[in-house]
Amino acid sequence: MLGSGSSGNCGLVITKSSTVLIDAGFSCKRTKEMLGARGISLEAVDAVFITHEHHDHIQGLRVLRKYENITFFANKNTAAILEKKFGFEINWQVFETGDIFTFKDLRVTSFSVPHDAIDPIGYVFSVDGNVEGTIKSLAWMTDLGYIPSHAAEYACSVDLLVIESNYDNKLLAMDRKRPPYVKxxxxGMCGHLANEEAINFIKKNKSGQWKKVILAHVSVDCNSEYVIRKLLEEIGETSFSVDIARP
Ligand SMILES: [Zn+2]
Ligand SMILES: [Zn+2]
Incomplete structure (x- = not known):
């Protein structure tokens, strides 16, 4: 997880033969720095998979698109709206939501999520192989108002789940920066996932195959690590770890 929050989202997936980013929510400069801190150059990135067109998921595209080594994946609607927004072409590899396809050694599944964007999606990435202890599948679902049953199924079928835990109900109610309509x-059903929704979901499905769960897109103003940790205590014993992504 390079970073996740309302100011930017970017995940890094490294497999035997691919290095890909999920979303490009930080400036190209910042993305380069974050990758550099892990000893990776932008020239080593093979692809970027976009979830939806909101600023905190696409900020880096303007400059990243100039890197010829990177293939940009998005569904048809998202690619179209981004081209319109930017006014320039991006070398997209376009797919339809629901498509399953391969990129190098990755098997990629896209699925729709309820959010107020044109065609927002989550992803499942998986690789073959049977190296004991390694993570072979990942479900990525940030920016969703609730967890529909098809997304829940994907979320439970992987080794690593990245799920939004955006806000605490009380802290959101107390927040003074956001006008009522934003709250x-x-x-709303097409907004963001509250701590309780994410953590109850984990609690309900904790017997699944997860090795790790990462809580992502945590609001800086309307959430706190302390509150999240308190809720996590209610889950009890698990065979997996739960991390909180940093902004
Ligand atoms: Zn969004
Ligand atoms: Zn977002």
């Missing part, structure tokens, strides 16, 4: 949007 309604956040709480």
């Amino acid at each position: 309604e949007r956040i709480r």
Whole structure:
């Protein structure tokens, strides 16, 4: 996880033969720095997979698109709206939501999530192989108002789940920066996932195959690590670890 929050989202997936980013929510400069800190150059990145067109997921595209080594993946609607927004072409590899395809050694599944973007999606990435202890599959679902049953199925079928845990209900209610209509949007069916929704989901499905769960897109103003940790205590014993992604 390079970083996740309302100011930017970017995940890094490294397999035997591919290095890919999920979303490009930080400036190219910042992305380069974050990759550099892990000993990876932008020239080593093979692809970027976009979830939806909101600023905190695509900020880096303007400059990243100039890197010829990178293939940009998005569904048809998202690619179209981004081209319109930017006014320049990006060398997209376009797919339809729901498509399953391969990229190098990755098997990629896309699925729709309820969020107020044109065609927002989550992803499942998986690789073959049977190296004991390694993570072979990942479900990525940030930016969703609730967890529909098809997304829940994907979420439970992987070694690593990245799931949004955006806000705490009380802290959101107390927040003074956001006008009521913005709070309604956040709480809505096409907004963001609250701590309780994410953590209850983990609690309910904790017997699954997870090796690790990462709580992502945590609001800086309307959430706190302390509150999240308190809720996590209620899950009890698990065979997997739960991390909180940094902004
Ligand atoms: Zn969004
Ligand atoms: Zn977002």
